[in-house]
Amino acid sequence: MSVTIREVASRAGVSIATVSRVFNNSDPVEEGTRARVKKAATELRYVPNVLGRSLSMRRTDSIGLLLPDLFGEFFSEVIRGCDQTAQQSNFHLLVSSSHNNRQEIEAALRMMRGRVDGLIIMSPHIDASTLNENLPRTLPVVLLNCHVDGNAFDSINIDNRGGVCQMVNHLLSHGHTRIGILKGTEHNIDAAERLRGYRDAIAEGSAVVSPDLEVPGEFSEASGYDAARTLLSRNPRPTAIVASNDSMAIGALSAIRESGLRVPEDIALVGFDDIPVAAYITPSLTTVNVDIDGLGVAAITQVIHAVKNRNGHAKQQSVLPTRLSLRHSCGCTN
Amino acid sequence: MSVTIREVASRAGVSIATVSRVFNNSDPVEEGTRARVKKAATELRYVPNVLGRSLSMRRTDSIGLLLPDLFGEFFSEVIRGCDQTAQQSNFHLLVSSSHNNRQEIEAALRMMRGRVDGLIIMSPHIDASTLNENLPRTLPVVLLNCHVDGNAFDSINIDNRGGVCQMVNHLLSHGHTRIGILKGTEHNIDAAERLRGYRDAIAEGSAVVSPDLEVPGEFSEASGYDAARTLLSRNPRPTAIVASNDSMAIGALSAIRESGLRVPEDIALVGFDDIPVAAYITPSLTTVNVDIDGLGVAAITQVIHAVKNRNGHAKQQSVLPTRLSLRHSCGCTN
DNA sequence: CAGCGTGATGTAAACGTTTACATGCAGAAC
DNA sequence: GTTCTGCATGTAAACGTTTACATCACGCTG
Numbered sequence: 260m261s262v263t264i265r266e267v268a269s270r271a272g273v274s275i276a277t278v279s280r281v282f283n284n285s286d287p288v289e290e291g292t293r294a295r296v297k298k299a300a301t302e303l304r305y306v307p308n309v310l311g312r313s314l315s316m317r318r319t320d321s322i323g324l325l326l327p328d329l330f331g332e333f334f335s336e337v338i339r340g341c342d343q344t345a346q347q348s349n350f351h352l353l354v355s356s357s358h359n360n361r362q363e364i365e366a367a368l369r370m371m372r373g374r375v376d377g378l379i380i381m382s383p384h385i386d387a388s389t390l391n392e393n394l395p396r397t398l399p400v401v402l403l404n405c406h407v408d409g410n411a412f413d414s415i416n417i418d419n420r421g422g423v424c425q426m427v428n429h430l431l432s433h434g435h436t437r438i439g440i441l442k443g444t445e446h447n448i449d450a451a452e453r454l455r456g457y458r459d460a461i462a463e464g465s466a467v468v469s470p471d472l473e474v475p476g477e478f479s480e481a482s483g484y485d486a487a488r489t490l491l492s493r494n495p496r497p498t499a500i501v502a503s504n505d506s507m508a509i510g511a512l513s514a515i516r517e518s519g520l521r522v523p524e525d526i527a528l529v530g531f532d533d534i535p536v537a538a539y540i541t542p543s544l545t546t547v548n549v550d551i552d553g554l555g556v557a558a559i560t561q562v563i564h565a566v567k568n569r570n571g572h573a574k575q576q577s578v579l580p581t582r583l584s585l586r587h588s589c590g591c592t593n
Numbered sequence: 594m595s596v597t598i599r600e601v602a603s604r605a606g607v608s609i610a611t612v613s614r615v616f617n618n619s620d621p622v623e624e625g626t627r628a629r630v631k632k633a634a635t636e637l638r639y640v641p642n643v644l645g646r647s648l649s650m651r652r653t654d655s656i657g658l659l660l661p662d663l664f665g666e667f668f669s670e671v672i673r674g675c676d677q678t679a680q681q682s683n684f685h686l687l688v689s690s691s692h693n694n695r696q697e698i699e700a701a702l703r704m705m706r707g708r709v710d711g712l713i714i715m716s717p718h719i720d721a722s723t724l725n726e727n728l729p730r731t732l733p734v735v736l737l738n739c740h741v742d743g744n745a746f747d748s749i750n751i752d753n754r755g756g757v758c759q760m761v762n763h764l765l766s767h768g769h770t771r772i773g774i775l776k777g778t779e780h781n782i783d784a785a786e787r788l789r790g791y792r793d794a795i796a797e798g799s800a801v802v803s804p805d806l807e808v809p810g811e812f813s814e815a816s817g818y819d820a821a822r823t824l825l826s827r828n829p830r831p832t833a834i835v836a837s838n839d840s841m842a843i844g845a846l847s848a849i850r851e852s853g854l855r856v857p858e859d860i861a862l863v864g865f866d867d868i869p870v871a872a873y874i875t876p877s878l879t880t881v882n883v884d885i886d887g888l889g890v891a892a893i894t895q896v897i898h899a900v901k902n903r904n905g906h907a908k909q910q911s912v913l914p915t916r917l918s919l920r921h922s923c924g925c926t927n
Numbered sequence: 928c929a930g931c932g933t934g935a936t937g938t939a940a941a942c943g944t945t946t947a948c949a950t951g952c953a954g955a956a957c
Numbered sequence: 958g959t960t961c962t963g964c965a966t967g968t969a970a971a972c973g974t975t976t977a978c979a980t981c982a983c984g985c986t987g
Binding site: 311539 | 813
């Protein structure tokens, strides 16, 4: 029942083409006519219908964002980074989350189809064939922390392995040789890469290698708490613990306290992500810093670039570096 | 360049109407024709264009979600609750965030127009006239934690005032009479209501009333840290601190520790929201529990109900109750 | 004065669907 | 053998825009 371009045209005594021209500044329109059209439009409270516009122009000015299950501060930051950057370029964000298996992702991909000009996908469950089968080849896609082979798609990854390597080396330099890890969610690519960094650095540093030192978890505070209790019951006990993310580290800290041990005096503890709260807990958490906000910004920038080039640009795979945020929980004293 | 219903029709040797009927199960189609159409569609990898569909059907199957600046775990939870519930009803979520003044909100409202069948708005900067001027009267809207007079819109609010009242009463029952508050972001309705709860309970409980005990902040860990330092420098010092949310409480905890005081022995500390991390910090944080996820679920449920009734239903204003999560930081020992 | 460019506007065909209505055809009822 | 009923399908008009092309008036050039 909303007012259309036709009603504005008839009230202003012009054709619909002229109204369109006024609203898009696409062709010169005489000053008097322009004023009449504008007047008619405001009187009728006319707002152009985006659907008709999109259908005609074959673009939607929206970017889709496919996320896994949301938790913690991490995704707030990603979404914030994406949305702000998108807005600056006059794009909108279509967010869809909680896709935890291939079927759900395929459904989500099909849903997005036609609704968006480009897509950012952050999902551990995606692979190249799923993408190729469910997406038109002309749709720009940026993969965020996905594990997809080849260079057919733009991708941005965090240097998970490198970050953990650095961190383990740091612990080694503190003199630790028996270092445990609280693993992240199974089949999650971040979790797998962080574990790989741990194993590589442990092996290279000639520290103790033992399956007993690797405990499963799933990125939440609760699972960090449980996993740490398991690790603390090992004999001999590790003298340092690497948590696969900060939330798990916070859960672990609680478990360590409960068992009567002190951090970092009796046991060192480190995390990954550097979420804001990491600096404020006691002891402050040594962790691997990731520029989360920057991740979202980079992804949007890249996908918009692709949209403007009609996906004809050279695809680019990049890895975002990480750096250590050294605080107290590892035994550093600054 | 994507394949349309017309190409499927011609390949299957039928009219476009029949193809549409097959895809929508809207009218009976003979088994043989149906099979031919399906075959042609899969061969061509046909996917119906949602824009054409929406234009014709006059619905988009999307719900808009307007949020203020995102921070912390809170909004992740809200978005998660909304998205999951929306998906169950085959709706999508169009998220737009970071609207911190009236102009940005109006722009966002206009952007959403035509793109969504219903709208959830969470913004401290909204008022009834802004809504009426920028939205068609037929568009279902649910206001989340907004401060809009009258009963023209559906709304869901958290019982901010009641939650803080309960909490202050609890502190009074611990024997505290000099209780400070770290205030939330200025002009934010949640912040204002929580402050009101504090003042009312303090007055009613005959505790110390003083402007010195109210310190400004803005809902982040950093501002909680700063505000707590200010409060600790008061003479006499408060024996209990109410933070306007958990993030501020965490910042405050860090400041209190630095000053050499113990929580809860020397000073009690409480928060608001009950974000997951609250249970895992040391001492565990006594806070006002809000069913964040439930907030999103309720909002989506209500807006979808409105969409299905073409916004002709009786509007409903509801207040979500809160309850205390008693842990260690207030001096409780369980 | 013929011819021509130019600026302002209108006309109508896209864009990809859904759907009311029309058509055709087979079998049943009379 | 009509007429009626009902099913399967086709036709064409929406839905609300943008835009290529056509039209027309006007002033300028040669």
